[in-house]
Amino acid sequence: MNAVRQTASEWIRKIRLPIATKLTLSFLSIILLSSLIFTVVGIQIINNRIIAEAQERVRNDLNTAREIYQNHLEHVEDAVEFTTVRLFMADILRGDIRQEYLDELVRFKESENLDVLTITDADGKVVLRVNNPALAGDDQSHDEIVAMVLKTKAAISGTTIISAEELQRESPALAEQAHFVFVDTPMAKPRPETEETSGMMLKAAAPIFDEQGTVIGVVYGGILLNRSYEIVDKIKETVFQGVVYEGKDIGTATIFQDDVRISTNVKDDEGARAIGTRIAADVYDYVTVRQATWVGRAYVVTDWYITAYEPIRNISGKIIGILYVGILEQKYTDIQEQTIWVFVGITLAGAALTTIIALWVSRQISSPIRQLVAASRQLAEGNLDVKLEPTSGDELGKLSYRFNQMAEALRQRDERLKEFTKRKIMESERLAIIGQLAANVAHELNNPLQGIVTYSSLLLEKNVCDDPSRQNIEKIAIQAHRCREIIRGLLDFSRQKKPQKTLTDINALLRRCVSLVENQAIFHNITVVQRLDESLPMIVVDPSQIERVFLNLIINAAEAMNGGGTLTLTTTYGLNAKTVEIEAKDTGHGISIENMERIFNPFFTTKEIGHGVGLGLAISYGIVKEHNGEITVESEIGKGAKFIVSLPVITKVSEENGNKVADFAH
Helix, strand or coil, rough: CCHHHHHHHHHHHHHHCHHHHHHHHHHHHHHHHHHHHHHHHHHHHHHHHHHHHHHHHHHHHHHHHEEEEEEHHHHHHHHHHHHHCCCHHHHHCCCCCCHHHHHHHHHHHHHCCHHHHHHHEECCCEEECCCCCCCCCCCCCCCCHHHHHHCCCEEEEEEEEEHHHHHHHHHHHHHHCCCCECCCCCCCCCCCCCCEEEEEEEEEEEECCCCCCCCEEEEEEEEEECCCCHHHHHHHHHHHCCCCCEEEECEEEEECCCCEEEEEEEEEECCCECCCCCEEEHHHHHHHHHCCEEEEEEEEEEEEEEEEEEECCCCCEEEEEEEEEEEEEEHHHHHHHHHHHHHHHHHHHHHHHHHHHHHHHHHHHHHHHHHHHHHHHHHHCCCCCCCCCCCCCCHHHHHHHHHHHHHHHHHHHHHHHHHHHHHHHHHHHHHHHHHHHHHHHHHHHHHHHHHHHHHHHHHHHHCCCCCCHHHHHHHHHHHHCCCCCCCHHHHHHCCCCCCCCCEEHHHHHHHHHHHHHHCCCCHHCCEEEECCCCCCCCCEEEEHHHHHHHHHHHHHHHHHCCEEEEEEEEEECCCCHCCCCCCCCCCCCCCCCCHHHCCCCCCCCCCCCCCCCCHHHHHHHHHHHHHEEEEEEEEECCCEEEEEEEEEEEEEEEEEEEEEEECCCC
């Protein structure tokens, strides 16, 4: 996997495209990505909103359908109650059934579109069936609606299931109307039955009272819903107003008896009402098992619809059927597709426009950049007179202006550098000659000077203290010693050798330096404070050279304090524990700012004549540099100075090809 990633990265780095192309591709990719995201999200939001609107509409349509259904049920109840107040009801219940009474009831039943109108006595036994006057005497007290009226002595209405036998008693035509052979329906729930013989009826019953308010009978009537299309067509006309979409009714309504369509305006493949077809299994289970209203997408006989289903219950609350309304999904699908094409068209148009704008913008940006690249190439090749013409007031214009400033600064610096280099070369050559001459002179003077020092010392030993010439001899001896120190310093400075490095304990080396000088007179009134970090490792240095550095710092600090004060010596880890720092801090008179810039220069000294030649710190500086370290100084006039020596933490020296190689600690 890493190899594949590395190969891909190398391949990408090898692709070299002009910045104009990169800008154009960047703009285009951004607009395409954002357009794609907005399109997908926008389509999703619109689709969800369209479906939500359709579901909300079909939910409202279901409410309207329920009202229409309930109005028909109330109509049956009103018709039945109106029948109970007829004056001849008492005569019929006494057995006085005249032809004019029967004719009146027949006319009333037909005018109210009732399929059933029957009168029973106070015990529920049939006295008169308007549809079948010859059949009477059977007991209807077991009927749930009649029984409820006899119990409550009030009118009751509801939806109920009427058996085939009962329908046969009322009218053979009603029994035939209720009979259905199931039509094979995709996605329907499997059933062992193949036909339906019972019927579902809007039924109402009302008590008949005598003059004393005693119940003397019951009138019940109803409308058989099987193959009765008045309600579903009324729903379709009221709710959907007969709108057609691509040759199909946009809205449909259905009344189910259990899971069978007994009244519907849904069409089958042949264009006929799809009675006898059955509801989809998932919808049926949702409505009847969960006893909840279904609102959503469902397959209805031949098409997908946005549907709403709710259970139809009898007066005892048992689900016996389902009321349905639905809107053809195809209309909303077409709206969604049109929306998608509109969004895609907008995206493509935006991408095309953006590409044109991106090309123009990229050219506006890339042209000054190409000029800058060409000018930079000339500058790199040594043409320091190259100039750019600012083309705009934006960042690119400022960049051109700064480039011109940079080119001019480089040109001026180049001229100064050439002059400086020329001067330094001449100085270096002169200093080299002088240095070589000084070394040769010092070497040649060293032997006769040694004789002067020796013989002046012998003369001092032989002369008595009160000899007038003794003072002159002492001056000769002092100046000869001073000349010898100067010559020794010159020789040391010109003959600095490579350090012989070995593992060394810095703390022990620093303690040894203190022990070498602490008994000198200059240190009698100086307090030496040692704050040494004992956790420091042994490091690779030349102990004799580093000891010389430490002694220089310690003696210089003592001299700066005029024999009185506090010298604090500290060792610690440096930054990230990669270096060891040795700090020598005194409480002397301090170093001025102008002197700090020259303090490590050879022959620079602030001491009185005869007390130093100014080579100690210069030699120390060279030693520390040879150890790949640093020596720095901090000071404040009147408060003392602090010298810090920083040496790398090297813990091992190994021999490779005859050369010593330092291993750094990790």
